[in-house]
Amino acid sequence: MWPDFSYILHSLIGTEPDNAFSIIKTFGFFLGIAFIASASLLYLELKRKEEQKLIFGKTETIVIYKPLDWQELLIQAFINFIIFYKLGYIFRHFGQFKIDPAAIIFSLKGNFISGCAAFILTAAYLYYKMSNEKDKTIKTAEQFIHPYQRITNITIVAAAYGLIGSKLFSVLENWSSFIKDPLGEFFSGSGLTIYGGLILAFIMVYRYVSKRGIQPIHMMDAVAPSLMIGYCIGRMGCHFSGDGDWGIVNELSKPSWFIFPDSWWANSYAHNVLNEGVSIPTCQWRYCNELYPKVFPTPLYEIILAGIITIILWLLRTKLHRAGLLFFIYCFLNGLERFFIEFIRVNPRYHLAGFDLSMAQVIAVGLIVTGIGGFFFYWKKNIPA
Secondary structure (H helix, E strand, O other), rough: OEEEEHHHHHHOOOOOOOOHHHHEHHHHHHHHHHHHHHHHHHHHHHHHHHHHHOOEEEEEEEEEOOOOOOHHHHHHHHHHHHHHHHHHHHHHHHHHHHHHHHHOOOOOOOOHHHHHHHHHHHHHHHHHHHOOOOOOOOOOOOOOHHHHHHHHHHHHHHHHHHHHHHHHHHHHHHHHHHHHOOOHHHHOOOOHHHHHHHHHHHHHHHHHHOOOOHHHHHHHHHHHHHHHHHHHHHHHHHHHHHOOOEOOOOOOOOOOOOOHHHHOOOOOOOOOOOOOOOEEOOOOOOEEEEEOOEEOHHHHHHHHHHHHHHHHHHHHOOOOOOOHHHHHHHHHHHHHHHHHHHHHEEEEEEEEEOEEEEEHHHHHHHHHHHHHHHHHHHHOOOOEE
């Protein structure tokens, strides 16, 4: 496993791990790729749907020039205060930072002197600039904005609320740990629940596109393949970093029909980012633990299944001629995949209606039911797509 980029470089070129490249965490690296891949597929789909005249752009009044005012001066100075408050601390405690960047960034730790210096310099510069501005008139212009030109904003909304939703659902799943250390648990870089992120991001993106005149049902179809490719690549981050999303212990003998590598059947997640398990003999690095006995590599199975579902959705997008069907097929397939994977995953269980299910399985059942119901509902509505 590669908990951070220094371990990836060790595998590629043999450099010693735990160096300065440790600040690039493997999970975060793949999460960034997931957002880029999702945005790319969504961009292509929005262009295609606009060419088919299913969604339309909108003329908006935008501000092309606004003179500086006191409010903007103070906001920018405060932002720079926060940035340099953190940078000053990171510079002096880089050893701590490269171990767990998120813990430093989201903590109250910082360097007050560097923060104040940045605030004063920024405020002085902007005041000088504001005092010498001759044009005090706000200038606006009419601009036509295509749906695909909103990709950056859509991605920012999805990313921000996706991370918040992921953390909120993780808190609910690990309530006892949260009660012991609320701030530490909420602002830690670990513990992100994908379904929580998907649900909150979906709600907020739905609101965003509705307000900008994009018919949500066509947007839902457009986003289905991009959600799945994002899920696929996000699971790569889980697997390659060893972030704890692995399965239950697998002490079964590998069957003769299983033609894949042994690590695909049972994996020790050596050098996992959580440092869980037993010590690896002779290892002197920061991450020197592996799981014993070995476990089912469930993130790997989800990578494969999510990749297959992405291909299915991408092929179906031009074959289905009724709006909404693609999105609800996505809901059904995503829920089905997650429901069965959960049986061999490590997750808290809840006794519901005579069954011991994880929270993810409860949500997965909801997705399956929603997928089936939504498919037949929009089949009858017969909105052209």
